[in-house]
Amino acid sequence: MTFYQKLVHHNQKISRLEHLEAICSWDQAAMMPEGGNSARSEALAELAVIKHELSIAPYLGEWFEQAATEELAPDEIINLREMKRSWQQANVVPADLVEKKSLACSRCEHAWRTQRDKNDWQRFCQNLKEVVELTRQEAQIRAEATGLSRYDALLDLYEPGMTTVELDELFSEVKGWLPGLIKQIMERQSQDVIMQPVGPFPxxxxxxxxxxxxxxxxxxxxxxxxxxxxxxxxxxxxxxxxxxxxxxxxxxxxxxxxxxxxxxxxxxxxxxxxxxxxxxxxxxxxxxxxxxxxxxxxxxxxxxxxxxxxxxxxxxxxxxxxxxxxxxxxxxxxxxxRVKPGLIRVDADEATYPAHVILRYEIERDLVEGKIEVEDIPELWDKKMSEYLGISTRGNFSDGCMQDIHWPIGAFGYFPxxxxxxxxxxxxxxxxxxxxxxxxxxxxxxxxxxxxxxxxxxxxxxxxxxxxxxxxxxxxxxxxxxxxxxxxxxxxxx
Amino acid sequence: MTFYQKLVHHNQKISRLEHLEAICSWDQAAMMPEGGNSARSEALAELAVIKHELSIAPYLGEWFEQAATEELAPDEIINLREMKRSWQQANVVPADLVEKKSLACSRCEHAWRTQRDKNDWQRFCQNLKEVVELTRQEAQIRAEATGLSRYDALLDLYEPGMTTVELDELFSEVKGWLPGLIKQIMERQSQDVIMQPVGPFPxxxxxxxxxxxxxxxxxxxxxxxxxxxxxxxxxxxxxxxxxxxxxxxxxxxxxxxxxxxxxxxxxxxxxxxxxxxxxxxxxxxxxxxxxxxxxxxxxxxxxxxxxxxxxxxxxxxxxxxxxxxxxxxxxxxxxxxRVKPGLIRVDADEATYPAHVILRYEIERDLVEGKIEVEDIPELWDKKMSEYLGISTRGNFSDGCMQDIHWPIGAFGYFPxxxxxxxxxxxxxxxxxxxxxxxxxxxxxxxxxxxxxxxxxxxxxxxxxxxxxxxxxxxxxxxxxxxxxxxxxxxxxx
Structure with missing residues (x-):
């Protein structure tokens, strides 16, 4: 078996563990009764550790070195490149940090499900701070390994090759024409007579x-x-x-x-x-x-x-x-x-949606870079919502900074x-x-x-x-x- | 960390993998669309390998030796005993025999699913002989390790502490009164007029x-x-x-x-x-x-x-x-x-059910101990069905000795x-x-x-x-x- 083939088998094994993780995570969100959550989170954290151990197995360094010297078909070279990218991403973060973050996120996400209903920012904030702190530690480690900034190093996990520089430019272009466009559309639609379908729709x-x-x-x-x-x-x-x-x-x-x-x-x-x-x-x-x-x-x-x-x-x-x-x-x-600025990102129309994203991007970028703290989020949120969409969210955390699952699960860098x-x-x-x-x-x-x-x-x-x-x-x-x-x-x- | 504590952590880890296995297996049976089966089976097989590797990890021998010398609380001693029991059970059978039996059982079970419909005892018998032969080898190894008889060593996997001596006594007592009791009940119920509820029940x-x-x-x-x-x-x-x-x-x-x-x-x-x-x-x-x-x-x-x-x-x-x-x-x-002798165990009422079990017990006990051969099963089955329940199964293998999945999958010792x-x-x-x-x-x-x-x-x-x-x-x-x-x-x- 060549070293490339060994790496193929290795990735297949990881992929099979990802299969189990995907199904159990789906179950956790779609099927699992509340009382099963603690043991499930532990089981998934254990799996994350095993996956992580596999993805940083000490022999992989040599396998990659050897595979680089093997004669490979063009598509094998491509696969090797992607293997190496995920290997490097997985390698930089120590196992105990992976487990700590996984547990903190599970806890935060689970509590968020009820805290959001209760508009309970105070308690949510405590959990989120822990998630953010661990995320910063992760970002710092990734930044050092890649030469990217802290936030860019996280961005790279979701959107390989994308950077804050490019995003700032892109989003500032969009911010340049979007508010005006929204206004034009709203004027244009102001005369529309729309009938709201009346439920119930079983x-x-x-x-x-x-x-x-x-x-x-x-x-x-x-x-x-x-x-x-x-x-x-x-x-x-x-x-x-x-x-x-x-x-x-x-x-x-x-x-x-x-x-x-x-x-x-x-x-x-x-x-x-x-x-x-x-x-x-x-x-x-x-x-x-x-x-x-x-x-x-x-x-x-x-x-x-x-x-x-x-x-x-x-x-x-x-x-x-x-x-x-x-x-x-x-x-x-x-x-x-219908275009109408609203509080909730997932309910937003396609014209106002980018405003929601740019707002989150700017906050999470600064949060990860340590320029702001978790406690600053509600005020910034309210300020940017007013500025981009003309809406106040003061005191309404549920429909403000607590509306999305991303931060509770530690997925910073995802919103863009x-x-x-x-x-x-x-x-x-x-x-x-x-x-x-x-x-x-x-x-x-x-x-x-x-x-x-x-x-x-x-x-x-x-x-x-x-x-x-x-x-x-x-x-x-x-x-x-x-x-x-x-x-x-x-x-x-x- | 003491060696006992190391063992606790180790077992916790295995238990968390069993958690993922249990949920994904449930999903496979209750939720998964057909097209997901092949990848799911591969993922579960991968997990089984990881679990097995953990349960026979080479360091465990020393951990158990060391833990035995540690001062433990009474309940820890109990847990250690149970840990050791499952460790020994997992370790005693050589990997190549485990694999051979697993393959033979897969083959036998797979073919049985169609052979049963075709009442094809002849072909089923060939596969089952292989399963029985490998089961005997496994039983022999387990017997040597535990000092039990071959069948008792298998029984111990499902019902720890139970022995053939005790079962023989128990079941012969039950056999003493059961057929008469069934007869009495049937006479008693012969005058009952029962209405079968008519569906549909949505x-x-x-x-x-x-x-x-x-x-x-x-x-x-x-x-x-x-x-x-x-x-x-x-x-x-x-x-x-x-x-x-x-x-x-x-x-x-x-x-x-x-x-x-x-x-x-x-x-x-x-x-x-x-x-x-x-x-x-x-x-x-x-x-x-x-x-x-x-x-x-x-x-x-x-x-x-x-x-x-x-x-x-x-x-x-x-x-x-x-x-x-x-x-x-x-x-x-x-x-x-309602009490009524029938051919099928899973459809049996609580009075006739023990007859189905005792029959299977007597046959599998003698089969594992080498006192009878697979070819002898149909005749014995018919003889015992006639004796215990007054029903002939001659020539009807499908609803006789081919009705249960237990033997095709090599689960001898489970029926009692x-x-x-x-x-x-x-x-x-x-x-x-x-x-x-x-x-x-x-x-x-x-x-x-x-x-x-x-x-x-x-x-x-x-x-x-x-x-x-x-x-x-x-x-x-x-x-x-x-x-x-x-x-x-x-x-x-x-």
């Missing part, structure tokens, strides 16, 4: 509609499931993707659009190349690219007027409301393209991916539209050519190329926020 | 009824769930017990009694002492004691006339059949205490646990009845004192005492089949 009917729509969007139910959880997510493994949503009987559109969003994530996972299963080169490229797929499905595709022409009669049918004018395509289009995803998605759609008539395809209910394009240019490429290269190969150019701006103008100001 | 109503009943039986839904699977089982971990059932819309009693049975298993697991969590001393004592709890809940408690007085109106209510005479307490009592469980359960109930008026408690819907007794005398004792001691402490005497006989006479011949 959960079982919402579920059935969700399943049908997932089916139309190509979700493979032989390799995945849809379930419920407090915070919707896409988990599991490529052969068994677990997406979740939450249902509100008063409003079916939020769950529905959530399901479509997660279906985009799911199709990326289900579409990853089988030949690379269990290998680093076969994983999703980055969180931003992942988000680009969910936003492509949700924003680029499903909130388009043409797609809502398909969706509306389906909804009317499932809810037995054929004659309800609130479920007409026209009204649902207005409803699903959402808006990067929106920008990538718009750029992908612009490229697709150069190759085919997307509008006609939607009208013909023939989405397959679009999915094929994504499969070829994104899903099947997995991590075999850098994000930059993937974008260039797929769209002919590097990341360019102009396509996102054009998309918003086209949809909202045409 | 699955969601069965589920709701199951949940209500589990609640009455003290199942802690904060530490467990009920779901569906093809084969009902009790899985998960003590802090999060996962029981499953399958629903037949034509017959609600089978799922209901199945749920009650699994609830008994679940309460044992949920009731295990938290202080011993993750340690060998904190595990369920044996398969027989486990089965005693499920049979206590199902047979001693729930099939009693008084309990059915509670159950019947509940069922009538959930199925909206208040006036259905088939759901009257009288009819449901007749239905749930079922009937030991029934006998333990009856003995426990007899002891409880000396302390309290069980009939009044059931009438008053106050089962708590009964559960408290089980909690104190069985659940909380876990593996801190031998089965013998547990029985003596709980009931004042050693295993005594007379209580089981009295229970049957009381219920069926009173």
């Amino acid at each position: 959960v079982d009917q919402q579920q059935a509609l969700s399943h049908t729509l997932m089916d139309r969007l190509g979700f493979d139910f032989n390799h995945g499931r849809l379930d419920k959880s407090i915070h919707p997510f896409c988990g599991g493994v490529p052969t068994d993707v677990r997406i979740t949503t939450r249902y509100d009987e008063a409003d079916f559109t939020s769950a529905l659009m959530g399901v479509i969003h997660e279906t985009g994530h799911a199709r990326y996972e289900q579409g990853l190349p089988e030949t690379w299963a269990g290998q680093p080169a076969g994983k999703a490229r980055s969180m931003g690219i992942h988000e680009s797929q969910s936003l492509f499905f949700e924003m680029q595709l499903s909130r388009s007027e043409l797609f809502i022409d398909i969706l509306a009669p389906l909804a009317a049918d499932f809810f037995h409301r054929i004659d309800d004018p609130a479920l007409s395509p026209e009204n649902l289009t207005l409803l699903n393209t 991916s959402y808006t990067l995803g929106a920008i990538y998605a718009a750029q992908f759609m612009a490229a697709i539209k150069k190759e085919m008539n997307v509008d006609s395809l939607i009208r013909e209910r023939n989405l397959q050519p679009i999915f094929n394009w994504l499969d070829r240019h994104v899903w099947k490429r997995a991590s075999t190329v850098s994000t930059d290269q993937l974008l260039i190969d797929a769209t002919g150019e590097r990341l360019n926020a102009q396509y996102f701006k054009q998309h918003l103008e086209q949809r909202y100001l045409k | 699955v969601d109503q069965q589920q709701a009824l199951s949940h209500t009943l589990m609640d009455r039986l003290g199942f802690d839904f904060n530490h467990g769930r009920l779901d569906k699977s093809i084969h009902p089982f009790c899985g998960g971990v003590p802090t999060d017990v996962r029981i499953t059932t399958r629903y037949d819309e034509a017959d609600f009693t089978s799922a209901l009694m199945g749920v009650i049975h699994e609830t008994g298993h679940a309460r044992y697991e949920q009731g295990l002492p938290e202080t011993w969590a993750g340690q060998p001393a904190g595990k369920a004592r044996s398969m027989g004691i486990h089965e005693s709890q499920s049979l206590f809940f199902e047979m001693q408690l729930s099939r009693s006339e008084l309990f059915i007085d509670i159950l019947a109106p509940l069922a009538a209510d959930f199925f909206h059949r208040i006036d259905d005479p088939a759901l009257s307490p009288e009819n449901l009592t007749l239905l749930n205490t 646990s079922y009937t030991l469980g029934a006998i333990y359960a009856a003995q426990f109930m007899a002891a409880i009845k000396k302390e309290m008026n069980v009939d009044s408690l059931i009438r008053e819907r106050n089962l708590q004192p009964i559960f408290n007794w089980l909690d104190r005398h069985v659940w909380k004792r876990a593996s801190t005492v031998s089965t013998d001691q547990l029985l003596i402490d709980a009931t004042g005497e050693r295993l005594n089949a007379q209580y089981f006989k009295q229970h049957l006479e009381q219920r069926y011949l009173k």
Whole structure:
């Protein structure tokens, strides 16, 4: 067995442990009763340690050295590069810090689930401080190993190659035109008369509609499931993707659009190349690219007027409301393209969403870099919400800085991916539209050519190329926020 | 850290891996879509290897030697004894024999699934011979290591301390009165007029009824769930017990009694002492004691006339059949205490069940000891079925010696646990009845004192005492089949 092959086996083993971790984590969020949490967290922490031990096994250094001298096929060289990247990332953080952070995050996240309902910032703050402190320790170690800044070193875990310098530039460009654009859109929409569909929309009917729509969007139910959880997510493994949503009987559109969003994530996972299963080169490229797929499905595709022409009669049918004018395509289009600054990121429309992300990015960047403390968050949050979206969140922690799961689970550096995803998605759609008539395809209910394009240019490429290269190969150019701006103008100001 | 403490940590680690294994196995049976199976099986196999490597880690020998010289508290000595027992059991069989047997069993079980449908004894016999041969080798090695006989050494894996000598005596006593008793019961029941409830009984109503009943039986839904699977089982971990059932819309009693049975298993697991969590001393004592709890809940408690007085109106209510005479307490009592010899063990009533077990015990005992060969099984099976239950199985292998999965998977020594469980359960109930008026408690819907007794005398004792001691402490005497006989006479011949 060559050293490269040894590394392949080694990564396969790690991938199998990740499989167990993914399923048990999904279970923890979607199935597990409250009382099971403590033992589950311990079991997952133990697994994290074993995974970590494997990923920093002392013999790996020599294996990588030896493998570098072996004659490898081009795709093996790519896989070796990705193996080495994750090896280096895993190696720098000591095992006891990994375990401590995992336990602190489990504790923080679990308590957050009830603290958020109680608007209990004081108690949450105590747990979060512990998470932030351990995150800073981790960031410091990663920064020293990579020569990046502390925050960039975390960013690199989710969006390899992306830096604060590039993000600051990108986001300041977006901040330059976004508030004005939002204002224009709101003026434009101020005369719209929208009927709010009146519930109840029974959960079982919402579920059935969700399943049908997932089916139309190509979700493979032989390799995945849809379930419920407090915070919707896409988990599991490529052969068994677990997406979740939450249902509100008063409003079916939020769950529905959530399901479509997660279906985009799911199709990326289900579409990853089988030949690379269990290998680093076969994983999703980055969180931003992942988000680009969910936003492509949700924003680029499903909130388009043409797609809502398909969706509306389906909804009317499932809810037995054929004659309800609130479920007409026209009204649902207005409803699903409504731009209105709000408190909650996950409920935000695509125009105001980047403001939520930029706000979080700026806070977490400074938090990790030690320029601010956890106690400073509520005030900063309120200040930036007022500035970017004209909304006060004073005293409302639940719908302010306690609304997201990311910080409780210690995922600092993740938020920028959402808006990067929106920008990538718009750029992908612009490229697709150069190759085919997307509008006609939607009208013909023939989405397959679009999915094929994504499969070829994104899903099947997995991590075999850098994000930059993937974008260039797929769209002919590097990341360019102009396509996102054009998309918003086209949809909202045409 | 003392060597004993090192061993505690080591066992905790193994227990956490067992946690992940339990949840992912439950998921595989209850949640996973078909297409996820191959990757899941690989992930679980990888985990099994890691667990096995841990349980035979070379340093453990020295740790046990050193720990034996340390000053330990009495309960630590008990835990050390149980640690050592499982360590020796895991270590004594050479890896190549473990692998050979595992492969032979996989092959045999896989082929059995189709051979059983085809009644193909000839081909099944060839595979089973290989399994038996390797089982004999394993038994020989275990016998040499423990000083037990070959069959006893296997029995010890499931029912520590139990021996062929004791079983022979016990079962020959049962055989002495059982056939006559069955005959008497059948004569007694021959005049009964029973109405078979007519379905459909919708699955969601069965589920709701199951949940209500589990609640009455003290199942802690904060530490467990009920779901569906093809084969009902009790899985998960003590802090999060996962029981499953399958629903037949034509017959609600089978799922209901199945749920009650699994609830008994679940309460044992949920009731295990938290202080011993993750340690060998904190595990369920044996398969027989486990089965005693499920049979206590199902047979001693729930099939009693008084309990059915509670159950019947509940069922009538959930199925909206208040006036259905088939759901009257009288009819449901007749239905749930019907005794009728049949071919299939898992469908047997509590009176004929021991005959199925004794038959299998006698055959597998002699098979492992080398007194008979695989070719002798069908004739012996037919002879014993005729003798014990008056039924011929000649030529019907599918519903005869090919009906159970135990032998194909090499689980020789397991069968006696079922009937030991029934006998333990009856003995426990007899002891409880000396302390309290069980009939009044059931009438008053106050089962708590009964559960408290089980909690104190069985659940909380876990593996801190031998089965013998547990029985003596709980009931004042050693295993005594007379209580089981009295229970049957009381219920069926009173």
